[in-house]
Each structure stands twice: as structure tokens, then as C-alpha cells.
Amino acid sequence: MPTVHFFDTPHEIYWGLLIALYFYYTGMSAGSFILTSLGTVFGIEKYKKVSKVGVLMAIVLLAFAPLHLLFDLAQPGRFYNLFLHVNLTSAMSWGVYLLILYPVDLVIYAWYLFRQDFVQGLNKGGFKAGLYSFLLFGKKDMSPAALANDKKKAKFFGTLGVPLALLVHGYTGFILGNVQGRAIWHTPLMPIIFIMSAMVSGTGLFIIVMMLVEKFKFGRIGEDIRSLIADIANLMKWFIVVDGALMIIYFIVLWYSSETGYAAGYFLLHQEGWSFLGLENGLGMLVPFLILLSKKARQSLPLVTLASVLTIIGVLAMRINLVIGGQKLPLTGSKIVEYSVSGRDLSIGLGIGILALVVLTWLYSVLPMNRPGVQEKESIPVSKGVAQ
């Protein structure tokens, strides 16, 4: 039956690019932390080599993530209200505390990982020695008991970090999943999908960051790291399998859920098809999965890099498709709600991204990244990493 709507009242999408980027950053922080905690927390020896690289990345990503939220507020000056008033029924209110506990835990964990290297770096002189001396807070004890304590404390705070990482990203899944009014969000799978896709993108970004750190801190990517990358690539393959399976389950149940759920599924396949099928699931999941299937490809740095870049793009597309795509489906009226990213949001997003990159690069260049068996080469100017 033909139906014509008059007087369509326009509605706006308020959660745009910045919210999608926030979910993206916390995801990669949680993903990279959980991956690199495999060494310290789960005792898988070879991952201990990269715990420091991973924890710095997780801290910086998480430190910059909430800035997106701050700039998205219509009243940014009132953000402190989030601490003054708690609403236990609001997933966003849970997040406020997780966004503090998680990075604080990570910083303590990182301190115990780095302490020994700070002490050893004191004799280097110059700015670095001054920085290390400050960061040590006077705890220069290098007795076997103190070293054992470092190890114990690192394990404790690292172990605490794993559930916190799961929660800090899982809660964002609840933010969307708890909204009954939007079938596309309202699924119990949402927190799990967020965590699994975070494992994929966190691993992808970590591989790239680790290779860059190796190259610029040690001059070349060592054999041990090459073989570790092959292992991590294999893990990433399995993360993609789980994430992909969850997406398929999510989609099938969405298709059979309700009138609005079916329409949402139709929307993802058709109007959002290039982004949902093409970018998110094709280029972002299927292609990297196919690449990583081959053992030879997993041992090839260029192919692993390619797969990693694709997963990073794919998960960004997933965040955008869910957050913004979910709001394009109208709740009243008769038209798709249009969204176009504002110049302000785009510049803020890019600005935060560049700032995070600069801070991370600086941290990697001034902090001692020694790992078991490999010492930094003093002759290599580490700052080159920024320019290239």
C-alpha cells in the first residue's frame, strides 16, 4: 500500500565520528594490552620481550581516548559532573571509573616493568638519566629481593589489568547494547563483539608499532622478533576467526529478530553494503584472514604488515558502521537520518591522533626499551622514527 509522509520533522545524529573513534581507541588499548600481558601474566616467556612496547601503547591510546568524549560533550566544562553523580543504571557512568582504574593500573604495572632499566640507565647521563632518576622516585634498590618484588608486583598489576581491560572495552559494548530502542545495537553479543574486534585491531596495530620500535631502537628487526611476529600473526588469525564468527552470529540473529532488526540487517547489506560487507568484513576481516592462513605469509613481514593495516581499517569501519549506522535508522518519521562528519570533528579526530602518535614516539625514544638479551644501540638516533 503506498504511504506518503508529509511534515517529516528532521532529527540529528549526535553521536558521530568522535564517539566511534573513542570506541576504536579504547579497543586497541585493551587489545594490545591483553596480547602483551601474555608474557608477564600468563608466563608465556617469549611475549615478555614485548610487554613494555605493548603497555606503553595501551597507556597512550587510553590516555587520549577520553579526549574524544570531552570534545563531543555539548557542555565540556561540566565533565566533572561525571564524578560527582553516579547512575548505576547507566553504562556510561560505569565507564567513568573504569577509565580511571585501568590506566592507573597500567602505569603502575609499567613502572614495575621499567624500574630495573631505569636504574641501569642512570649512568648514561644527560636528560634521560635525569628523567629516569625522577621516575624512580628514589627506589634504586637492585638487590635480588627488590628484583623479585618487581616481578611479583608486575605480575599482580598485570593480572589486575586483564579484567580491567576487558571491562574498559566491554562496557562500551553495553553502552550500545543496553539501548532497547535500536535493534541494531540491542544484542547481548555487543560487549563480546567489541572485545573480540578490539583483540583483532589491537593486535594489528601492535604488530606495526613493534616493528617500528625494533627498527628505530635496535636498528633492525631481530630474528627473535621475526619469529614472534609470526606467532602473533597466527594468534591474530584466530582472533579474526572468533570475531568473524561472532559477526555472523550477530547478523543471523539480527535478521530473524524483529521487523526493525530485519530492516537493520537489510540496511547493512544494501545501503551500508560497501562499508559493512566491503570494508568491515571483506577487506578488514576476510582478506587478512586469507593472507594469514598461509604459514609462509605469516613469516613475511610485508604480508603481515598488510594484514595488520587491513584489520585496523576494518575495525574502524566496524565502529563507524555500528555507532553512526545505528543512528541512521530513524525512530520516527520516514527518512534515513543523514550524517556527514563536521570539519570540527574531523580536525579534532586528526589532532588527537597526531598528538597520540607524537607522545607515543617520544615515550619510545626516551624510555629504555631493552628486552631480555637485546640492549639499545646508543649510536642510533631514535628520533628518526618520527620523521620517517
Added chain:
Amino acid sequence: MGKRYAMVIDLRKCVGCHACTVACKSENNVPLGVNRSWVEELETGKFPNVSRHRLPRLCNHCENPSCLNVCPVKATYQLEDGTVLVDYDRCIGCGYCIAACPYDARFINPERNTAEKCTYCHERVEAGLQPACVNTCVAGARIFGDKNDPTSEVFKLLTTQSVAVSKPETNNRPQTYYIGADEKSLRPNLLKIVGGEK
């Protein structure tokens, strides 16, 4: 039982003049481009078998409001009489309530920069007046009152007429009751909107 405000909209009487939309804007200084109350209008069928339907929309002042549940700073609160209000001095403008409301009832006021929506013209009701939209309705299609008071018009209509609410499945338990609403106007035809229905 205590007082519980609700609105009944008798669509058999609504003529689609949009006077409620205008009165609301005027009473509450609602800026251009956003609305606390508005009227959807649609036409179905093919000549000569046609019909025209209207659906005035406003905040449903739900029994279990999604907006109130998701607000991270408790800026949205509910009075004992059921009225859902926003504390404009506390709201941080995160937009979660807007994303969570199944009825598009909320928006960010571009001048005040906080979330906003229909208040049942709280200051008028406190003074013993009717909400502006009810007061202005030429056909008397909007009826506002205490649904727990057996002498109220709202109580009489709710007990004697068959009424419908929009999207009951969301468990918001909305308190805007429509008499004679067309099923097609109570929720968007999403499948058609996304191109899945010819």
C-alpha cells in the same frame, strides 16, 4: 494511588493544523530546527481508496524512561507525578539520552547546549493551567490530566476507549495514549525506508 500525569490524544478529532507544534515553540522558546512536540502526517492508499493519518508526538513521560536510566550524571529525573525533567545546570550534553530514547523526543538545545524535551509545560501545570499544546488544540484532541484520578477526563478515556501507545515492546511504558491511531503512523516503516519494500 498518587498523581500520575498522562496525555490522551484523540486522533479522530485531530485536524492536523499543527497549532500544538507552534504553541509549544512559543511557550518554551524552542529554537528553530528542533521540536519538543510535532505532528507526523501521512497518506495511505490510492485514489479513490485513500486515508490520511496524523500523529502528534511529544515526550511520552514513560514509566520506565530509557533516557533517565542511561543518563550518566542523573541530570534527567522523574517527579512523583511522572513528569520527566532535565536539570539544565547539571546536564553535560553527552547525548546518551538522545540516542537511547525510542521516540526521538530529545535534542540538544543549540542555544543552551544541554539535552531538552517536552516538560508537560511543568510551570503551567504547577500553576493549575493546561500544557500549551493542550490549551491551544482547536479540536480538543489533546487531553491532559491525572490518570489515577477517577474524575479526570484522562481516566474516563483510558477506561472507556481502546487506546494504543508507540513501541510498547521497548519496555519504556510510554504515557501518551492515542485513540484511533493508524498502525502505520505509530512506528516508521523501516523496511520501506531502507529500500527493502517496493
